[in-house]
């Protein structure tokens with residue numbers, strides 16, 4: 352493979368800027384979505400094993416970053432998907448479609464603003480109609496913007512972040528669950544920030560804490576009905592969210608105890624695990640794919 356997208360130990364993220372929500376097509380180096388690091392600075396192709404054969408998945412924020420990699424690995428594992436994303440990201444979504452189809456997968460696209468409750472309902476209905484049912488809901492989309500001090504964090508941003516990051520997780524789960532049967536799974540994308548209490552992303556960090564608690568409560572409602580609900584809490588991951596929302600200084604510090612940010616593929620593998628039978632006894636949990644930061648919970 353090319354050296355694009357590789358972060359060796361001590362390798363800094365090249366500082367760059369984008370407008371929110373950020374496009375993967377403009378990200379340099381390009382993130383890695385279907386290969387995994389071997390530990391010696393090289394990458395090997397993801398090896399699929401039919402783990403999600405016949406599954407039907409709705410993936411929010413599936414156009415780019417972690418969501419794109421989830422759509423691609425799900426396709427490689429035999430699942431079909433519908434991805435939802437903001438209209439500004441049509442270009443990234445079309446590229447994800449191309450990449451999924453190149454792997455022989457089936458994918459449908461729906462651009463929409465999930466802050467609107469009605470749009471959450473429409474997306475679930477579109478997924479059920481196009482896919483012929485629904486077995487996996489991946490709540491993955493999010494908004495963040497850095498503000499150092501609560502005094503400068505305006506009320507509108509606080510509401511916008513909650514309206515984007517947590518309320519749709521409730522709506523989408525509520526509308527999706529009546530279509531799900533035993534063996535189905537909901538997987539929520541949280542963040543390391545809920546556990547370390549990141550100060551410059553107070554609103555975002557608060558929504559991610561809510562997602563962890565939502566995951567636990569919803570699991571306790573549905574685990575007895577055979578539907579598992581889990582979360583993933585990534586650390587730094589190289590996606591368009593970063594240059595669109597982080598200052599130059601914070602981009603320079605964007606690393607983990609492994610000495611590099613993770614690639615989307617390293618997080619997407621956890622979403623494969625949690626959607627399929629390999630995680631059949633796991634529910635209500637959060638998996639910390641964070642590059643080695645030890646956290647409690």
Ligand SMILES: NC(=O)c1ccc[n+]([C@@H]2O[C@H](COP(=O)([O-])OP(=O)(O)OC[C@H]3O[C@@H](n4cnc5c(N)ncnc54)[C@H](O)[C@@H]3O)[C@@H](O)[C@H]2O)c1
Nearest residue numbers: 412415416417436437464465491492493542587588590592
């Ligand atoms: N990148 C990281 O370092 C990191 C770390 C921890 C957690 N996460 C989480 O990973 C998830 C995916 O983010 P990513 O880093 O892959 O970035 P990304 O920018 O590639 O994906 C975010 C997606 O959210 C979607 N989105 C945002 N607002 C929306 C709205 N109102 N309606 C519909 N879609 C909307 C966008 O379409 C976008 O594709 C997020 O939940 C994020 O919080 C990322």
